Amino acid sequence: MYKIVLDSDGLIKLTKSGCLMKILNCFQCSITEEVYDETVIRGMERAHDDAYEINELVKEGKLKVENIKNNKLVESMFENRTFGAGECSTLHLFHNSDTKVIVTDDRAFLNLLDKNNIPYIIPTDLIVRLYELKVITKDESINSLDAIKIYVSGPNYDAARRNLEV
Amino acid sequence: MNAAVSYPLRIPQNLIELANLRTKEEHVDKSTALRQLLYMGAQDYVLDLYGSGRISLSKAAQLLDTSTLDVVRIASERILPVGATKAQQEKSRETTRNLSV
Numbered sequence: 001m002y003k004i005v006l007d008s009d010g011l012i013k014l015t016k017s018g019c020l021m022k023i024l025n026c027f028q029c030s031i032t033e034e035v036y037d038e039t040v041i042r043g044m045e046r047a048h049d050d051a052y053e054i055n056e057l058v059k060e061g062k063l064k065v066e067n068i069k070n071n072k073l074v075e076s077m078f079e080n081r082t083f084g085a086g087e088c089s090t091l092h093l094f095h096n097s098d099t100k101v102i103v104t105d106d107r108a109f110l111n112l113l114d115k116n117n118i119p120y121i122i123p124t125d126l127i128v129r130l131y132e133l134k135v136i137t138k139d140e141s142i143n144s145l146d147a148i149k150i151y152v153s154g155p156n157y158d159a160a161r162r163n164l165e166v
Numbered sequence: 167m168n169a170a171v172s173y174p175l176r177i178p179q180n181l182i183e184l185a186n187l188r189t190k191e192e193h194v195d196k197s198t199a200l201r202q203l204l205y206m207g208a209q210d211y212v213l214d215l216y217g218s219g220r221i222s223l224s225k226a227a228q229l230l231d232t233s234t235l236d237v238v239r240i241a242s243e244r245i246l247p248v249g250a251t252k253a254q255q256e257k258s259r260e261t262t263r264n265l266s267v
Binding site: 002007008009012013026027034035038039042043045046048050051081082083084085086087088100101105106107108109110111114119120121122124125126128129132133135150151152153155156159163 | 216219220221222223224225226227228232233234235236238241242245247248249250251252254255257258259261262264265266267
């Protein structure tokens with residue numbers, strides 16, 4: 001099964017899209033302990049529904065939470081104070097496992113992934129791909145994109161809607 | 167919750183007046199009012215950095231001592247231009263072609 005790792009940004013946007021469960025059924029998805037802490041634990045402290053929803057998926061074993069081992073190559077990438085524990089640990093996990101791609105829409109993190117030639121997918125494109133793979137219907141993909149429209153950039157939403165028509 | 171530290175600071179008179187106003191409006195003491203005003207300014211600054219891609223979501227949440235879900239919510243309320251650039255979106259789209267079930 002194709003393995004992907006999500007950072008907090010990717011996890012939150014796909015949860016809000018309503019199609020995270022479909023993704024978990026198709027791909028082996030992991031997050032790090034740090035992402036779990038900053039999104040789920042801290043989110044539940046503030047009574048965010050999304051945090052409880054993600055926690056259920058973790059408890060059911062559908063979304064795996066992994067401890068990371070530090071990777072020296074990754075440590076050399078983080079020279080400044082641009083990133084938090086979530087992105088750092090996500091990159092360590094990517095390099096210490098057979099993960100194929102990172103799902104994120106965090107511009108700062110994407111800049112770093114670009115610079116280091118690390119493959120990534122943004123949530124809107126993943127939703128389009130689910131439609132292309134016939135995992136979800138066109139209506140479901142439109143509903144998912146509309147659900148995260150306020151959380152993603154206008155041009156990326158528009159590009160995803162165009163790609164659904166191709 | 168982050169630990170609080172003392173820091174000597176000269177505060178302009180107009181901000182003290184603003185803090186006095188806040189003590190009455192929000193029923194808080196002056197120190198609390200000043201901390202709240204400082205946090206509001208910090209929040210604006212952190213969100214600007216996040217919106218321009220100079221810091222990440224995780225870093226923004228860490229600096230504001232909050233959850234990433236809160237940062238995403240506030241960013242959407244302020245309609246911040248967060249997310250992938252056009253070039254990054256196109257690269258992401260190419261990568262999805264390798265994705266199969």
